Amino acid sequence: MSTMYGYEVRQADDVYVDLAEKALGALENDAMTQGTIVMTILPFLCHIPTWMPGAGFKRFALESAETLQRMREDPFQFVKKNLENGFGNPCMVSDLLKSSDDPDEEVIKNVAGVAYAAAADTATSSLLSFTAAMALHPAVVKKCQVEIDLIVGNQRLPIFEDRQSLPYVEAVYREVMRWRPAIPLSLPHAVIDDDVYEGYFIPKGATVVANIWAMTRDPTRYPDPELFKPERFLDAEGNICDDTILAYGFGRRICPGRYMGDATVWAFIARSLAVFDFALAKDASGNPIPIDVDDYTDNLISLPKPFKCSITPRSEAAIHLISSSE
Numbered sequence: 001m002s003t004m005y006g007y008e009v010r011q012a013d014d015v016y017v018d019l020a021e022k023a024l025g026a027l028e029n030d031a032m033t034q035g036t037i038v039m040t041i042l043p044f045l046c047h048i049p050t051w052m053p054g055a056g057f058k059r060f061a062l063e064s065a066e067t068l069q070r071m072r073e074d075p076f077q078f079v080k081k082n083l084e085n086g087f088g089n090p091c092m093v094s095d096l097l098k099s100s101d102d103p104d105e106e107v108i109k110n111v112a113g114v115a116y117a118a119a120a121d122t123a124t125s126s127l128l129s130f131t132a133a134m135a136l137h138p139a140v141v142k143k144c145q146v147e148i149d150l151i152v153g154n155q156r157l158p159i160f161e162d163r164q165s166l167p168y169v170e171a172v173y174r175e176v177m178r179w180r181p182a183i184p185l186s187l188p189h190a191v192i193d194d195d196v197y198e199g200y201f202i203p204k205g206a207t208v209v210a211n212i213w214a215m216t217r218d219p220t221r222y223p224d225p226e227l228f229k230p231e232r233f234l235d236a237e238g239n240i241c242d243d244t245i246l247a248y249g250f251g252r253r254i255c256p257g258r259y260m261g262d263a264t265v266w267a268f269i270a271r272s273l274a275v276f277d278f279a280l281a282k283d284a285s286g287n288p289i290p291i292d293v294d295d296y297t298d299n300l301i302s303l304p305k306p307f308k309c310s311i312t313p314r315s316e317a318a319i320h321l322i323s324s325s326e
């Protein structure tokens, strides 16, 4: 919201976030997915009237279209009004509007709406997977904190300039992206021409699904793939030895927001480890409450289902840093 629209979200039930979440929910809803598949296979169904039995997916699509329209429109108008009144924070939409005398507003609305949709749940999924992994692996938390304390100290938070000097934190980031990729089956693609791949004929127009999940679980490349093991990304000297991050896809359609995703997730990981300890939550009798690391939604973007864990400031210095930073 801030990058695209210069809009600072201050509370959980924010009006624009709410709208965007409703629109995204509609896109990921089963009725929509099934309807899209049915209409792709049987295109004549696009023309059946909405009142017909079995056309529920069409009614759902029509209702959702309105929410999607508002998600594109409302925050865009917020930026336009700010520009007209001569105030507002710098953001991508205002930059794009100012970039030409006759800006194509429809394209700008789409760019901003798609960026929000593509950025929000993917980053959230990775951050929640990281949180679960830390609650389950206190030794990993400790190793990161030793590294951060040595390089950054406890008087400030890690910044991007520290990144090169924090290889273990980097390995944790890479392992989070491998262990629980946010879009396990990537986005479906269609081949534009007949093709042959390793002896398989792929006809023009066929849908191709890249199974990122399987690739990140290849035991020849990642032994014991289900284990959360940042060390697999480090060589004997403790330097990063594997530069591949499969979670952003690959080829010409690789995620164009990967630099922003990378910066967001890394900063969250480095900064939260600098100031917080993570542990399993405890029940009323003091027993640790387990986290089911396989309990994810099965939508296009896979999010961990709600889980409990304990996140506490590490020290007095950490409390000071938390309260003095935005």
Ligand code: HEM
Pocket (backbone or CB within 6 Å): 114, 115, 116, 118, 119, 122, 123, 126, 181, 182, 183, 186, 187, 188, 247, 248, 249, 250, 251, 252, 253, 254, 255, 256, 257, 258, 260, 261, 262, 265
């Ligand atoms: C942790 C964060 C993110 C992850 C894991 C992620 C992952 C992905 C993946 C797997 C794809 C499909 C790539 C393919 O088809 O091969 C994708 C596409 C895309 N991503 Fe991301 N993404 C993230 C953040 C972002 C951000 C921050 C933005 C924008 C600000 C963004 C914008 C997009 C767009 C527009 C596409 C569609 C590209 C196309 O179809 O040509 N993503 N992302």
